[in-house]
Amino acid sequence: MGEHNELVIEARKLTKVFRDFWHRPKVRAVNGIDLEIRQGEIFGLLGPNGSGKSTTIKMILGLLHPTSGHLSVLGKSPRDVAVKSKIGFMPEESYLYKYLTAVEILNFYANLYGLSGKDKANRVENLITQVGLNAAKNRPIGEFSKGMARRVGLAQCLLNDPDLILLDEPTSGLDPIACREVKDLLLSLAKRGKSILICSHHLADMQDICDRVAILLNGDICTQGSVKDLLVNPDTLRFSLQSPPRETLSAILDYIERETGQRPLVDHAGRTLESVFIETVKRRPAVTS
Amino acid sequence: MMLRTIAIAWLTIREAVRSRLLLSLTALLVGGLFGLPLLIAGDNTLEGQIQVILSYTTTFATTLLSITTLLTACGGLSSDIQDRRLYLVVTKPLHRYELWLGKWLGIMALNVALLTLSGFIISAMARHAIQASSDSIQHKRQVSEQFLLAREALRPLTPDWSQIAEEATQRLIKSGRVPDHMTPQAIQQKVIEEMKIQRFTIPPGGGVQFSFERPEGGPTGHALILSYKFDSTRPERSPVAAQWTISNASGPPEQVAVTNYPGIPANLVLEDNFSPGTNKITVAYQRLDSHSQATLIFADKTQEPELLITYGSFEMNLIRGLIIVLARLAFLTALGLSAGCLLSTPVAVFVAFFIIILIASAGYVESVATSGVFYIPHEGPSLEQTRLDRVVLHLFQFFNVVTHPLTELDANPLLSTGRVIRWQLALRALGLLAGLYGAITAFVGIMLFNRRELG
DSSP states (O other): OOSOOOEEEEEEEEEEEEEOTTSOEEEEEEEEEEEEEETTOEEEEEOSTTSSHHHHHHHHHTSSOOSEEEEEETTBOTTOHHHHTTEEEEOSSOOOOTTSBHHHHHHHHHHHTTOOHHHHHHHHHHHHHHTTOGGGTTSBGGGSOHHHHHHHHHHHHTTTOOSEEEEESTTTTOOHHHHHHHHHHHHHHHHTTOEEEEEOSOHHHHHHHOSEEEEEETTEEEEEEEHHHHHOOTTOOOOOOOOOOHHHHHHHHHHHHHHHSOOOOOOOOOOOHHHHHHHHHHHSOOOOO | OHHHHHHHHHHHHHHHHHTTHHHHHHHHHHHHHHHHHHHSOOOSSHHHHHHHHHHHHHHHHHHHHHHHHHHHHHHHHHHHHHTTHHHHHHTSSOOHHHHHHHHHHHHHHHHHHHHHHHHHHHHHHHHHHHHHOOSOHHHHHHHHHHHSEEEEEEOOOOOOHHHHHHHHHHHHHHHTOSOTTOOHHHHHHHHHHHHHHHHHEEOTTOEEEEEEEOOTTOOOSSOEEEEEOOEESSSSOOOEEEEEEEEESSSOOEEEEEEEOTTSOEEEEEOOOOOTTOOEEEEEEEEOOTTOOOOEEOOOSSOOOEEEEEEEEHHHHHHHHHHHHHHHHHHHHHHHHHHHHHSOHHHHHHHHHHHHHHHHTHHHHHHHHHHOOSOOOSSSOOOOOOHHHHHHHHHHHHHHHHHHHHHHOOOHHHHHTTBOOOHHHHHHHIIIIIIIIHHHHHHHHHHHHHHOOOO
């Protein structure tokens, strides 16, 4: 987590009730939640489907209007147009114009941010390179795979060098390498003082990069706190060391059993499937036609 | 603001091009413009052929563009909302009115392009039809003069009816031959009506004379056209033989024999061989059928003969006409976009077309609003108006005020008859339809769009 403490998103008793045609309450999607996200922080919103994650993000983006409660984004109302110039958003689905090429769509969004001339051209070119779409930059997005379209989605989200980045399932549809690259990118952005709010079901990804998380259930925040604090089990300890000789290990275990009355469990340190995949793919040279 | 609005407009144009909407529309438009004159049979005269080209093609282009504009505009925002493509756009720093305006500009840019293309095709087809005709050169020139020029209609000089009627009214009152309940104003009105009937009613063998005054400094050298129509007191429509005598102060009178049918408009093409500085032209109609029993009513109160003189070129007239069409399209675009701000595409299309149908029935609305009668019963006494009737009548009157400019500002009848469309009319259409009506519709649409949640 960064060293800054400025509040970027502040929600107090934030509530959203969806109503039917006759204006009768239909669903209470978000139920009086309190949320604080600070500058330089990567914050994860977790929860099962229909828990209110997307509704919360849409309220932060000004797409939905809160029914009650207070919500400020970068110190202003989320519907303030000036605030939007400091926000980057990547939705869960790539809601892009399929007949445009990657370059065209980035130029279009850059125009909406008021970028022009060389500044725009450089920014678009850099982002295309950064998300690895140089070879496909002049192809219509309709021809892209889901993962490629997600990369364009990520590039458009970073066009304005935003202070606040909102990501809905950022790694969905990406291969493990791209997934790792995105996570590294997000960590580097957070180091530069950018605030990031992520909404995802990929708990491993969230665990990797989030400083703090909140778990939503039926519109309520059930748990909120730093990832470290939430994952720690204070009643259990774990020691890590290079595998010692069998006699030494046995002596250590005997000593612990004698002193605590418990025989400790011993196993080999595991690797994640992600790290195995990345190592394997990176070892093999890419096949070129 | 402009950069963002232009970006949205450019996106709209690009979408139309890439989705092949523009291509299909252009093909349909060009095919229709070239195909219609081949499909519709005229009266086998060059005049008829030119009228078919000017009237049907203009109507076709206007109708096609109106429908496609409305459909495109209805889907312009609503389909983006449905496909959620707008989610990303509205999270960027742009106001929703910029988005609305950008869409409007994009659709209007397409309309300008297609209308320009239509104008070129209509003009080229009309000129080509005259050139390619096997008629005599003189006739081709006459037809060209008749249709491919913008013409201003001169009304006959009329005597000061009220002054003449005043004296006649005084004489009647003095003679004591008028009913006691009639006021002097009512008597004078009756006298004026009687005098007009006498002036325009021609018995067999009779005649009538009209005088026109040409304005100073207008274009000369082109043919003049005397446009006239008469009705008969007899139900049978037998032809009437007559002779026109055209004269001015400087030259000998020119006589032209004509045979016309009652109820059918006729044009007499006259050479502009009047001496310079002679502005007054007199035309006299003399019936040659003294044996006929029918009496001709040469013109009613609204339909006097007209002398059509040259005002300007056909192409400039066409441009002004297309500006009026463009003003209508601007309003339709605003209507469609505003409907699409709140409703899904099919519902928006339904609502927008419903409004168009209401506007199209403005004739009925006007008749109800002015006469106060919803329908005329076939038999029996007319019913007394209820309070509900009066409320509905007020609604009709309000609706008549609103729809009147939409139906009144129509370029097609003027274009197809070679009548001038003045700049004032074109600018009025722009101001009223695109400006006032468009702005009100846009205001409502943007207000709804601003309040709409996009979740």
